[in-house]
Amino acid sequence: MMKLDHTDLKLINLLQNDAKQTNKKLSLNLNLSVTAVYERIKKLERNGIIKQYVALVDKKKVGLGFQVFCHIKLAQHTQKHIQLFENQISKLDEVVECFHVSGEYDYLLKVIVRNMEHFREFMTAKLTSIEHVGSTQSSFTITEVKNNTQVPV
Amino acid sequence: MMKLDHTDLKLINLLQNDAKQTNKKLSLNLNLSVTAVYERIKKLERNGIIKQYVALVDKKKVGLGFQVFCHIKLAQHTQKHIQLFENQISKLDEVVECFHVSGEYDYLLKVIVRNMEHFREFMTAKLTSIEHVGSTQSSFTITEVKNNTQVPV
DNA sequence: TATGAAAATATTCGTTC
DNA sequence: GAACGAATATTTTCATA
Numbered sequence: 001m002m003k004l005d006h007t008d009l010k011l012i013n014l015l016q017n018d019a020k021q022t023n024k025k026l027s028l029n030l031n032l033s034v035t036a037v038y039e040r041i042k043k044l045e046r047n048g049i050i051k052q053y054v055a056l057v058d059k060k061k062v063g064l065g066f067q068v069f070c071h072i073k074l075a076q077h078t079q080k081h082i083q084l085f086e087n088q089i090s091k092l093d094e095v096v097e098c099f100h101v102s103g104e105y106d107y108l109l110k111v112i113v114r115n116m117e118h119f120r121e122f123m124t125a126k127l128t129s130i131e132h133v134g135s136t137q138s139s140f141t142i143t144e145v146k147n148n149t150q151v152p153v
Numbered sequence: 154m155m156k157l158d159h160t161d162l163k164l165i166n167l168l169q170n171d172a173k174q175t176n177k178k179l180s181l182n183l184n185l186s187v188t189a190v191y192e193r194i195k196k197l198e199r200n201g202i203i204k205q206y207v208a209l210v211d212k213k214k215v216g217l218g219f220q221v222f223c224h225i226k227l228a229q230h231t232q233k234h235i236q237l238f239e240n241q242i243s244k245l246d247e248v249v250e251c252f253h254v255s256g257e258y259d260y261l262l263k264v265i266v267r268n269m270e271h272f273r274e275f276m277t278a279k280l281t282s283i284e285h286v287g288s289t290q291s292s293f294t295i296t297e298v299k300n301n302t303q304v305p306v
Numbered sequence: 307t308a309t310g311a312a313a314a315t316a317t318t319c320g321t322t323c
Numbered sequence: 324g325a326a327c328g329a330a331t332a333t334t335t336t337c338a339t340a
Contacts, residue, residue, distance in 0.1 A: 004215070012215070015208035019172060022334065033308050038335070052209040055168035057304050061202045062157070062165070064304055069254060069261055086298045093305035100296035101222060108222055108292065112304055139261065143253040145239045149302055151210050151217055151265055152246035175315060189326050191317070 002047040007032070009153050011040055012049070016150040019053045056149065059112065066113045067141040070127070071105035073134040081132045088130045094122050105137070155200040160185070162306050164193055165202070169303040172206045209302065212265065219266045220294040223280070224258035228287040241283045247275050258290070 004012075007030055014026055023037045030037060044050045059065060074085060082100075089098050089109070097110035113119045127133065157165075160183055167179060176190045183190060197203045212218060227238060235253075242251050242262070250263035266272045280286065 001214070012208070012210060016210060018206060019208040020206040024334075034335085035309080035337090036307060039307085047214070048211055049214045050208045051211050053171060053173040054207060054209060054302050055165070055172040055203045056205040056207060056302060057165060057169060057306070058201055058204050059304050061155075061200070062304065062306050064306070067252070069252070086296075090299045095299060096301045096303070096305070098298040099220070099222070099294045099300075100298055101292040101294055103290070103292040105292075107298070137256070139254040139256040139258075141252045141254055143239075145251040145253060145260070146243050146248060147251075148249045149207050149209060150249070151212050151215065152249070153210070153215050153217070177315075186327050187316085188318090188328080192325075195317095 002043070002049065004049075004153075008040060008044065011037070012044065012153050013150070015041070015050065016153075054149075063114055064112050066115050066119060067144070068111045068113070068119055069139040069141070070107075070109040070111055071137040071139070072107040072109065073104075073136070074106050075132045075134040077106070085130060085132055092122075092126055094126070155196070155202065157202075157306075161193060161197065164190070165197065165306055166303070168194070168203065169306075207302075216267055217265050219268050219272060220297070221264045221266070221272055222292040222294070223260075223262040223264055224290040224292075225260040225262065226257075226287040226289070227259045228285045230259070234285045238283060238285055245275075245279055247279070 010030060011026065014021070014029060023034045023041070026032075027034045027037045032040075041050070059067070074081060085107075086098070086100075089095055089107070094111050094113055095109050096112050097108075099108045100106065101108050111119070111122060113122055123136075123138075127136065163183060164179065167174070167182060176187045176194070179185075180187045180190045185193075194203070212220075227234060238260075239251070239253075242248055242260070247264050247266055248262050249265050250261075252261045253259065254261050264272070264275065266275055276289075276291075280289065
């Protein structure tokens with residue numbers, strides 16, 4: 001486990017907000033040389049603390065304005081069925097997030113689709129065709145109040 | 154509304170997976186010149202289709218292994234109370250996502266904290282101190298099965 | 307950890323289709 | 324308007340201290 005000092009945490013935060021700023025700009029913010037910044041970033045990458053650099057896309061502008069949260073109960077809860085369900089659900093592009101959670105339902109999914117038609121298609125053709133899905137309960141997103149990828153380090 | 158051809162969509166997908174690959178690498182993938190790739194990216198940025206470039210951090214490696222979904226009901230539902238709630242909730246760093254949703258509850262929150270202690274603190278000191286929060290129901294994450302930032306274009 | 311040179315990359319520009 | 328290659332500017336990378 002890598003130790004992170006205050007500068008590392010600040011660097012992580014800067015990169016969580018803008019991954020494409022130059023090392024020079026970062027160095028000014030952090031009071032370090034460009035090389036020192038470079039070395040710290042490489043170390044964060046090597047240690048897997050920074051997993052990936054991604055571009056964030058405006059969902060609405062690409063016609064994907066419909067977000068749905070699906071609460072799912074499995075019909076059976078053996079290790080085998082859990083494995084099977086998780087494998088199959090992971091393959092669906094529309095499912096952008098899937099968490100095994102405590103409480104009344106077993107899984108919480110975030111599904112991104114174009115519109116209600118598309119969602120209907122997803123439900124009937126894909127979701128309910130996965131074996132051992134018991135009941136599902138869907139919540140439609142009315143407003144996206146906050147949607148950060150940054151983690152509060 | 155900008156029209157996106159097949160090359161744009163492919164480019165978006167490549168950048169959603171790796172935002173730091175060089176234009177040269179992209180140009181090889183897309184059968185374009187480096188300049189053409191450059192111009193297309195700038196256009197996507199200008200049109201707000203690409204909103205941001207971010208570094209994704211391994212939550213567990215920075216000690217944030219505890220994810221909780223909070224379902225919240227408001228006590229009152231006037232425009233004013235909704236505004237107030239959304240403003241206050243947005244300010245909390247632990248709340249990384251917040252959606253106004255249909256169904257039994259009004260809001261669905263994703264909260265990232267260090268551990269159960271930290272969550273308790275968050276609940277008592279922050280969440281329930283926000284006015285007009287009626288009831289809350291929390292689901293703890295057992296496993297993160299899938300957690301993509303990519304949108305299925 | 308810092309400096310600075312070398313290599314790689316991004317950006318601009320003039321031109322063509 | 325979109326694409327290209329050549330040129331220029333900027334940034335990353337790495338050897339060395």
